[in-house]
Amino acid sequence: MARILIVSNRVAPITEGQVSTGGLAVGVLDALKKTGGIWMGWNGSVGSKSGDPCSQDENGNISQITWPLSQRDYDTFYRGFANGVLWPAFHFRSDLIHFRDEDYEGYRRVNRLFAEQIQRVAKPDDLIWIHDYHFLPLAQYCRELGLKNRLGLFLHIPFPSPPIFRTIPNNDALARDMLAYDLVGLQTAGDRRALHDYCERCLGASSTDGAITLDGKVTRTGVYPIGVCPEDIQHLAQEHKNSREVVKLKSGLQHRRLIISVDRLDYSKGLIERFRGFERLLDTRPRFRGAVSFVQIAPPSRTDVHGYRSLRQMLEQTSGRINARWTELSWTPIRYMNRSFDRPTLMSFFRASQVGLVTSLRDGMNLVAKEYVAAQSEDDPGVLVLSEFAGAADELAEGALIINPHDTSSMSKALQAALDMHAAERRQRHQTMMQVLKKNDLIAWRERFLSDLENPPSGG
Ligand SMILES: O=P(O)(O)OC[C@H]1O[C@H](O[C@H]2O[C@H](CO)[C@@H](O)[C@H](O)[C@H]2O)[C@H](O)[C@@H](O)[C@@H]1O
Numbered sequence: 281m282a283r284i285l286i287v288s289n290r291v292a293p294i295t296e297g298q299v300s301t302g303g304l305a306v307g308v309l310d311a312l313k314k315t316g317g318i319w320m321g322w323n324g325s326v327g328s329k330s331g332d333p334c335s336q337d338e339n340g341n342i343s344q345i346t347w348p349l350s351q352r353d354y355d356t357f358y359r360g361f362a363n364g365v366l367w368p369a370f371h372f373r374s375d376l377i378h379f380r381d382e383d384y385e386g387y388r389r390v391n392r393l394f395a396e397q398i399q400r401v402a403k404p405d406d407l408i409w410i411h412d413y414h415f416l417p418l419a420q421y422c423r424e425l426g427l428k429n430r431l432g433l434f435l436h437i438p439f440p441s442p443p444i445f446r447t448i449p450n451n452d453a454l455a456r457d458m459l460a461y462d463l464v465g466l467q468t469a470g471d472r473r474a475l476h477d478y479c480e481r482c483l484g485a486s487s488t489d490g491a492i493t494l495d496g497k498v499t500r501t502g503v504y505p506i507g508v509c510p511e512d513i514q515h516l517a518q519e520h521k522n523s524r525e526v527v528k529l530k531s532g533l534q535h536r537r538l539i540i541s542v543d544r545l546d547y548s549k550g551l552i553e554r555f556r557g558f559e560r561l562l563d564t565r566p567r568f569r570g571a572v573s574f575v576q577i578a579p580p581s582r583t584d585v586h587g588y589r590s591l592r593q594m595l596e597q598t599s600g601r602i603n604a605r606w607t608e609l610s611w612t613p614i615r616y617m618n619r620s621f622d623r624p625t626l627m628s629f630f631r632a633s634q635v636g637l638v639t640s641l642r643d644g645m646n647l648v649a650k651e652y653v654a655a656q657s658e659d660d661p662g663v664l665v666l667s668e669f670a671g672a673a674d675e676l677a678e679g680a681l682i683i684n685p686h687d688t689s690s691m692s693k694a695l696q697a698a699l700d701m702h703a704a705e706r707r708q709r710h711q712t713m714m715q716v717l718k719k720n721d722l723i724a725w726r727e728r729f730l731s732d733l734e735n736p737p738s739g740g
């Protein structure tokens with residue numbers, strides 16, 4: 281296979297022990313470890329000039345080329361347009377859009393800069409795999425610079441329905457530029473349908489199941505649900521099951537049952553709804569009072585983007601209120617932590633719990649849901665309670681308890697059912713989900729996408 285050049289805004293730290301809390305970085309790193317390749321992107325720091333200094337780090341077969349963003353580019357590209365306009369709209373929260381012309385200009389400027397960085401590194405046969413909403417127009421800029429490589433985009437977040445996509449200023453220009461890619465990959469069939477619908481209805485493109493054609497240019501589309509490496513996770517969870525952190529967790533629980541959730545602190549994850557669902561469980565089913573603890577790990581994310589700070593305040597208020605209402609001298613119902621943990625520790629926490637709770641209001645995939653399942657022991661697995669609005673629900677609906685996070689009472693019923701579920705049913709559900717995770721693992725994700733990128737259908 282050709283050399284792989286990956287481009288994403290967030291690049292995972294490849295140094296052992298450093299925590300990376302976003303699914304894109306976690307998934308791409310694991311996928312790239314097996315084949316090797318080049319990974320280019322932002323180094324996470326704000327400097328005086330975007331793209332300079334550009335540094336190269338080698339780690340095994342992965343070579344990382346990263347650079348800073350200037351304050352202006354960080355503010356306009358990352359904070360302003362990517363996370364203040366595209367992120368809310370793609371997560372069906374047009375009400376949170378904060379549009380400014382200078383942010384859109386910054387978004388385009390940084391996309392041009394990334395195209396120039398790619399041009400410096402790319403060899404003619406490289407397969408260029410670009411990730412996420414930060415780079416909708418990047419292929420167009422690469423083409424303008426004369427790059428002839430195969431260019432693929434994988435969108436990690438949902439694609440909204442046409443009326444919502446249309447709330448994004450300049451939506452038509454963005455979508456047209458997106459069609460400069462050779463292949464656009466999406467997490468679910470629903471996301472792909474929404475992209476096709478928009479291009480047909482609003483751009484006048486023609487579309488078949490696997491391609492969109494506009495002005496004679498064909499863009500292939502595909503559904504590639506990102507996966508995990510279940511065996512690696514099983515191994516991590518098993519290996520760390522008696523680690524210092526797990527011992528601390530268990531001693532705090534004092535043999536109580538554990539419901540666990542792990543998310544970046546983001547309004548798309550349904551954290552307030554989840555706290556209310558847990559409260560309803562305590563309210564309506566007294567036998568769980570003092571008998572179940574809920575641990576919420578929520579590392580802060582995008583703290584300087586509109587909407588995130590107020591969410592944090594609301595969560596503090598809500599968890600504080602619930603705890604003040606129910607806490608006993610020897611029991612605190614919600615342990616809410618604004619910090620991150622490394623993956624081995626998280627996987628061992630998952631294994632030590634009875635319920636994994638994912639309540640996203642919209643989520644591209646939600647790797648935590650898949651990791652939760654993979655980390656369980658086969659003999660005594662925990663139960664996954666999963667929002668129907670996370671991409672993961674498309675694959676795990678048979679084994680998880682599927683909920684609507686807006687329906688507090690059905691959430692609390694699902695929590696009760698999960699806590700009361702007999703071992704035989706838990707094992708059966710776990711097995712069903714593990715089969716899916718093994719079939720659609722991270723390697724399958726990478727190989728299917730890259731093979732479709734490398735081998736266009738005849739005539740494509
Ligand atoms: O880079 P940040 O701004 O700190 O945000 C972290 C990442 O969040 C998003 O992750 C998504 O990708 C996951 C893997 O495919 C998927 O499971 C999840 O549903 C998505 O929300 C974002 O898409 C990434 O670009 C960010 O790096």
Ligand SMILES: O=c1ccn([C@@H]2O[C@H](COP(=O)(O)OP(=O)(O)O)[C@@H](O)[C@H]2O)c(=O)[nH]1
Nearest residue numbers: 300301302303304306544620621646647648
């Ligand atoms: O303290 C933490 C919290 C999360 N994660 C990882 O961050 C990723 C989150 O990905 P997900 O797809 O669930 O959501 P995203 O944050 O990308 O929207 C998962 O691999 C988690 O294991 C982590 O390593 N440490």
